[in-house]
C-alpha cells in the first residue's frame with residue numbers, strides 16, 4: 001500500500017513513520033527546502049506523552065528536552081510579579097511535562113524515521129503540493145518546486161498545518177474552518193549570549209496588558225522567544241512582521257528591547273486560531289494535526305495532539321492491506337480522535353478569554369490566581385486552572 005503525506009511537520013513525520021513501520025510505502029512532500037528551524041518553547045503534555053511512549057518516540061523527545069525551573073511574570077523593571085513553579089505545573093498537568101523547542105521535536109520525529117526499514121519512507125523537501133484529488137478509486141497530488149511531479153497513491157494524508165492546501169482542495173476554503181481567537185503569535189530564536197545568561201532556565205513572561213512577550217535561554221547561549229498580541233480578523237499576511245512586533249512590544253523592559261533588536265527580517269508570525277471542521281476525512285484522504293484540529297497555543301497541546309493523532313493513523317490505517325479497507329479505517333480514526341481534539345479546543349477557547357489581560361484589574365486577578373496556586377492544599381485545583389489559562 002502507498003501513502004502520500006503532505007507536510008513534514010510533527011504530524012506528517014510521525015504518521016509517515018508509523019505507516020512505514022506497518023509496511024506501507026510512504027512519500028512525504030514538504031514545501032520548505034529542509035527541516036524548519038523556526039521555533040518556540042512548548043510544553044509537551046497530555047495525549048502525546050502516552051502515544052510517544054507507546055510508539056517508542058518518548059526517549060528521543062526526553063533527550064532533547066529542557067529543564068525549566070519556573071515561569072515568571074516580570075514587570076518592565078524585571079521585577080517578578082508572580083511565579084509558577086514548574087514542578088507544580090507538571091503535577092497539575094498529570095505528572096509528566098517535557099519542555100521542548102518545536103524544531104527539536106520536529107527533528108526528533110525526522111530522526112525517528114531511522115527506525116523504519118530502508119526505502120519505505122522517502123521525505124522530499126522543496127516539494128510544494130498545489131493540487132490534490134481523492135475519490136473512491138485513488139488519490140494524488142501535483143507537486144511544484146524542484147521535485148515537480150504528479151504522484152498517485154492509495155491514500156493522501158494532509159499534515160500541512162493550519163493553512164492546509166489539502167483541506168482547501170478537498171474540503172473547502174480556509175474561511176469556512178478557521179476560527180481566529182483575536183490575537184497573533186510570533187516567534188524566533190536569537191543569538192544573545194548575555195541575555196541567555198541573565199534569563200537562565202527560567203521562562204520569563206512580561207506581565208503586560210493586551211500583549212505578552214516570553215523568553216527562555218536555550219542551548220548554544222541562544223534565546224527562544226514568542227510574542228502574543230491582540231489582532232482582529234484572520235489576516236495571515238506575514239509581511240512587515242518585524243516592524244509590527246517592534247511597534248507592539250517596545251517599552252516592555254530591557255530584556256524585550258534587546259530581543260526585539262535581534263528580530264530577524266521574517267520571524268514566524270501568524271494568526272492564533274483553531275480549525276473546526278464537520279468532518280476531516282474522505283474515501284482516500286484524511287487530515288491530521290493542525291490541518292484539521294488546530295487547538296491554538298492557548299491549549300498548549302498542539303504538538304502533543306499532532307503526535308497522538310498521527311500515531312492513531314498508524315494504528316488503524318497501518319494494518320489495512322487492500323483499498324477497500326481504507327475508507328472504514330479513516331472513519332474510525334476520526335471517530336476515535338475527534339473527542340480529544342474537541343476537548344483541547346474547548347480548553348483553548350477558555351484560555352483565550354484570559355490569556356492577555358485587557359486591563360490592569362484583570363492583570364491583578366491573574367497575579368492573585370498565580371500566587372494562590374502556591375498555597376498548600378489548593379495547588380492541584382488552582383494550578384490546573386492556571387495550566388489551562390496560561391497554557392505556555
Ligand SMILES: Cc1cc2nc3c(=O)[nH]c(=O)nc-3n(C[C@H](O)[C@H](O)[C@H](O)COP(=O)(O)OP(=O)(O)OC[C@H]3O[C@@H](n4cnc5c(N)ncnc54)[C@H](O)[C@@H]3O)c2cc1C
Nearest residue numbers: 007009010011031042043129160161289290300301302303
Ligand atoms: C507560539 C506557539 C506556541 C506553541 N506552544 C505549544 C505548546 O506549548 N505545546 C504544544 O503542544 N503546542 C504548541 N504550539 C502548537 C504546535 O506547534 C502545533 O500545533 C504543531 O506544531 C502542529 O504540527 P503539524 O505537524 O500539524 O503542523 P505544522 O508544524 O504546521 O507542519 C505543517 C508542515 O506542512 C508544510 N506545508 C504546508 N503547506 C504545504 C504544501 N502545500 N505542500 C507541502 N508542504 C506544506 C509546512 O511547511 C510544515 O512543515 C504552539 C504554537 C505556537 C505558534
